[in-house]
Amino acid sequence: MMKIDPSLKDLDGLFPRGFTEDQKARAKTLFLKRLSLEAHRFYGGKVQTVPKCGVYGLNWFNVWYTPGVSEISTTIRSDNDESFSLSNRGNLVAVVSDSTRVLGDGDCTPPGGLGVMEGKALLMKYLGGVDATALCIDSRDAEGRHSPDKIIEFVKMLQPSFGAVNLEDISQPNCFRVLDELRDACDIPVWHDDAQGTACVTLAGLLNALKLAGKTLAGAKIVLLGAGAANTTIARLILADGGDPAKLVLFDSKGSLHSGRSDIRDDPREYRKWELAQKTNPQRAATVADALKGADALIALSKPGPDTVKREWVSAMAKKAIVFACANPVPEIWPHAAKEAGAFIVATGRGDFANQVNNSVCFPGILKGALLVRARKITDGMAIRCAHSLADFSEKRGISPDNIIATMEETDVFATEAADVAQQAVQEGVARVSLGWDEVYRRAKADIVAARSLVEDMKKAGHIAEPPSELLEAALKHALDAVAGQ
Structure with a gap:
């Protein structure tokens, strides 16, 4: 068994050259799931509480706790915002x-x-x-x-x-x-990351994908497979940012959303779906296959695949078609299959494929910006601003069909999002304090660098142990044996 680089930078290189793309994709999923189980067991979870203050002698406990802390309690009692x-x-x-x-x-x-x-x-x-x-x-x-x-x-x-x-x-x-x-x-702020976070990063990726395809949001025909929290919010942000409701079609488990869906209309819990059903799909497309004929983009957040989205559906889409297959842990169609069917740009929610459209590149930044200006809420305007911040940042550093948005490795993107979102919060009047763009960026960047440095320092000091090579090798063997036995 080969020695595995603990950074896991080259997952594809772990598997035999004779593996097909399908076998490699399945093996990666099995490897990551087994490694996750064993690594969590090894560490006993992945977060802990670490003090941010110094203890320079035992009398400092009288500062951080009683009697000194009484001054903190009474100060906050007089003005809760001091908390x-x-x-x-x-x-x-x-x-x-x-x-x-x-x-x-x-x-x-x-x-x-x-x-x-x-x-x-x-x-x-x-x-x-x-x-x-x-x-x-x-x-x-x-x-x-x-x-x-x-x-x-x-x-x-x-x-x-x-x-x-x-x-x-x-x-x-x-x-x-x-x-x-x-x-x-x-x-x-109360933020639903499955909905708003996914919507932010999907809108950002879609904006850049459309630019590369020479298309616009207003002119694009977009099909959304799945009508849960994520896709309904994606649809709402697309429309708020200039998408054409007549060119938007959503599908839930019972079919396409449209104004004739009395089952949605009559269920008060489905008010978000009903809002979209009244605005979109005036042609009342009957099937996903029908809706995707000539479509510019497919955004799928539905049932894990790899055959939820059919190759022939992708082949029937418009030239330079965009396919976002974002179900976890297995996308609705494997990226290589979508490309073989004619897709121009393919994205998934996974980091082991090109074009990860995952809210992890969004929510740390938008929450940091909201926290720094002590926002009272995160509005749709702030979410759209975050999407454009991510899209613009990515475009400035260069985008391509296999690299449409920034990744988690690009530290600057989070500080930039934080600064842009904070300015939007101030403009909309939902911030408790007003900070300039440069100040938010500086403070966010400093906190991000400090957090990453803390992890590295703890690793160097031995307080965070490197997972043993046997653990990684056992996970890989499990994946290889499972795929070979299929």
């Missing part, structure tokens, strides 16, 4: 989930979501310099049904301890009501 600067509240996000729709795995029970929510906290810290806490809750009522009211009440109650809330992996239609009610009711 943003006298505690970590100003840089702290609650990652809240009832774990009813965890990635592509469905209802995983409340503790089952901890791996994803801790992952969110890790990404926020490492990429955006933002602290976060995973809070997986039981949303069931007395009858055993998942209740949006319980989530809403929980988030309202935790507001005094956090600067923002990131909602995650809440099943539809509950997710729509939870977000909309909390955005209005709370005095801190």
Whole structure:
């Protein structure tokens, strides 16, 4: 067995040359899933609490705690907004989930979501310099049904301890009501990353893909496969940013959305779908195959593939077609299959393929910007500004059909997003404090560099151990054996 570089930079190089593209794609998925299991077991999770203050002698506990801290409590009592600067509240996000729709795995029970929510906290810290806490809750009522009211009440109650809330992996239609009610009711930003985060990064990628294809958002015919929290929000932002509703078609599990869908109209929980059904698809396309004929872009966030999207559908799209296949963990169609069918640009939600359209390149920046100006909410205008910030940043450093948006490795993108979003918050009057673009950028960049340096320093000091080579090799052997046996 070859020695595996722990950086995992060359995943394709791990597999035999005789593997087909399909075998290689399946093997990568199996390798990453097994490695994830063993690495989490090795580390016992992936986040911990580390002090940000110094302890220069035991008397400093009298400063950080009693009796000195009494001055902090009474100062905040007199002005609650002081909590943003006298505690970590100003840089702290609650990652809240009832774990009813965890990635592509469905209802995983409340503790089952901890791996994803801790992952969110890790990404926020490492990429955006933002602290976060995973809070997986039981949303069931007395009858055993998942209740949006319980989530809403929980988030309202935790507001005094956090600067923002990131909602995650809440099943539809509950997710729509939870977000909309909390955005209005709370005095801190409540952000649904599955919806708004995915919408931001997808809009950014779409804008640049259309530029490369020589097309415009207003002129593009766009089909969205899936009508959950992500795609309905993507559709809303596309329309708000200039997309043509007559050229937009969404599909849920029962067919296309249109004004004749009485099942959506008559279900008050589906109000977000109904808003879109009334605006889009005036031609009432019957099937996905029909809708994709001559379409410029397909945005799929639906059932994991690899055969959810058919090759013949892609072949029937317009010249220089754009395919976003973003289901996890397996995209609706493998990128190589979409390219072979004629797609010009293909994106997925995975980092092991070209063009990762994943909210991880968006939410650390937008949340950092909102926190630095102590925003009371994240508006659709702020989300669209973030999308354009990401698209513009990427275009300035150069884009191509296999590189349409910046990656997580580009530290500057998060500080740039933070600064742009903060300015939008100030312009819209939802910021508690007004900071200039340069000041937000400087502070965000410093916090991001400090967070990454902290991880590197802990690795060098041995406080974070490198995973043993046997662990990586066992995961690879598992993947190779599984694919060989299929």
